[in-house]
Amino acid sequence: MVLLIQYTIIFAVVLTVVALAGMWSERSGVINIGLEGTMVMGALAGAIAMRYLPLTIPGGLYVIIVMLIAIVAGILYSLLLALAAVTFKANQTITGTAMNILATALSIVIVKAITLNDDGKASVKLEFIEARKFFVVQLGGFEFNWFMLVMVIILIVSMIVLYRTKFGLNLMSCGENPQAADSNGINVKKMRYIGVMISGALAGIGGLAFIMGANSSWQFDAGVNGFGFLALAVMILGQWKPFLIFLGAILFGLLRALSLSYTSFGWMALDSTFYLVLPYVVCLIVLCITSKKSKAPKAEGIPYDKGLR
């Protein structure tokens, strides 16, 4: 039971953060299919930082530095999307897909180059056994990690900034009706750049949270196991609203955690495939119910063109 709760929280944290990442981008009017790739890059940057940062740095500082590096990597990688989708008005779905393909290849090339250079043998695995100890606090049988706190902060800040500040409302207007926003003196391109960059930052830290959640090493040939896509589904499930996203993330975290811990419940001993498929099937069913009256930002996916009305 503890295991189930543990995994549920770990997955819910990742899904919330990454789904909020998707929300920020889509609220500004840019579809971010590249979340998966951005997560990989954030995770990669964090893992590399943990490989080279000396463990003599005090724990709190260490955690902050690694998280910041993941955030910066996420922002830089998401600029690829902003550049293509906002400046060059490219197709956002294809750009995002390209970013996912690119991220997997790039991460493997980098990890193999590093391991080959350091150990003389190429491997796709990076370890962070010692560094991970800074990130977790044991409370009884329960393992608490700092990402849970970060998630709560991100959630609250997102809710306040999006609904209660001028900046957030401006950003939302760019996703709903960019022409009207522009006529009110809002710089649509700038807003969309900011939206995508916030998205990149959150996805970066979400990727790091994912690989560190339950493991002390990560094989980068698996990417992030499709969590970026699952987060997109959570975002749609949450109808692009922060708190609903949080609730959706808990549901999906629970379903996903079942596939890892169902063996501890005797009466649930079905084939593992059932539990692996479950989140995706539930997701599809929920999408069927919610998509009819979807509250998607109206201008998402459409490059901003001043000449259009």
Added chain:
Amino acid sequence: MNNISIFFSKIGHSIKHFFKYLFKAQNENNPSYAKKFIRNNGVQSVITSLICILVGLLVGYITLLIINPEGAASGFQTILLNFLTFNRGELELKYFAKTLVNTTPLLCCALSVLFAYKAGLFNIGASGQYLVASCITLLCSLVLHLPWYVCTILAIIGGAIMGSLVGLLKAYFNVNEVISSIMLNWIALYVVNLIIKKSPAWNDSVNETFNIAENASSSLLPTLGLNNATGFAYFGIGLFVAIFFAVVVIIVLRRTVFGYELMATGFNRNGAKYAGINEKRSIILSMAISGALAGLGAPLFYLSGMGIYTCPSVVPQMGFDGISAAFLGGLNPIGAIFSSYFLQHIMSAGAKLNTDMYCSQTADLIVGVIIYLCAFAGGLRIFVNKLSNGEIKFHFKKKKNRPQMLKEDK
């Protein structure tokens, strides 16, 4: 001596005239042949794709340089030339045939993505459709020993059902096809792995399926002697079937009312409905055909005898590479034939890189950069178009005769 120099000057003269003829505009409304050539849509697509490839290769070369400067030149040569470095005719032919067999499923997935895109849908689920078709192919051949055409038809139906599921969700529940096909990819992966592992096709001792060439030779694709001609035992008619379907796709999209309806629905769903097209049926059919094309790849690959299924833990790259191939080919079925060959050529060359210095994924990195640039293709094409129309001019010299109005005003 004199004669020769006259001869050469005459040749020079005629070449000069030829180029003048090419580049000189006939009159105001009729631009020169060279300009007409470069303004052609197809030519511009090819130029755009070539630019993408060149930049992708450049990034690949820089990556090699960063990782290990010493072997970069030879590594780059390996990626670019692949089997052409073998220096033995028959060996090169054999590996060419092998690359062609590997190209076949990629081409089918590219056609699948392309067809859906023309109908206004983004089929990111080609992987899942391919997986289901693979499962059906393996069961039909290894367990039921059905002839190849039956396997192929059943596999196509399987892919079509997977595809139409996405279409159904889109048409009746308004579910975004990108999200639903991604979900179906993962569902397909887990379910197919389960079925294959529980079926007699699974060889537990080596953790992969049985070899089709040895255990189900009655299901293999006919080779028509092509295997002996190329020296590669598994080279059959698969590629030609795929090319045949590429031509069919062109004809359906450009020359039939049915294809026009699908494209019209993709262009404007409500407009199509207004024009009397059953838009729900169009969406479902578009996805079903797209799924069928992706599914076609599986039997053409596995029944060549080469394919072995190993139950991967993540969704296979095939469908995503299909997206790359479709866009690199300028969303044209004929272009897709060349682009999918090119991508396969590069990717299989990655495995031939010197593993002491580089990893095979460097080739995938190049492919990734190319597809990223292809997303720009729209903008890039506008640029090429403007360039050919003379709307963008490069100024290499400083302007000397700038009108100096201000001075005179003073």
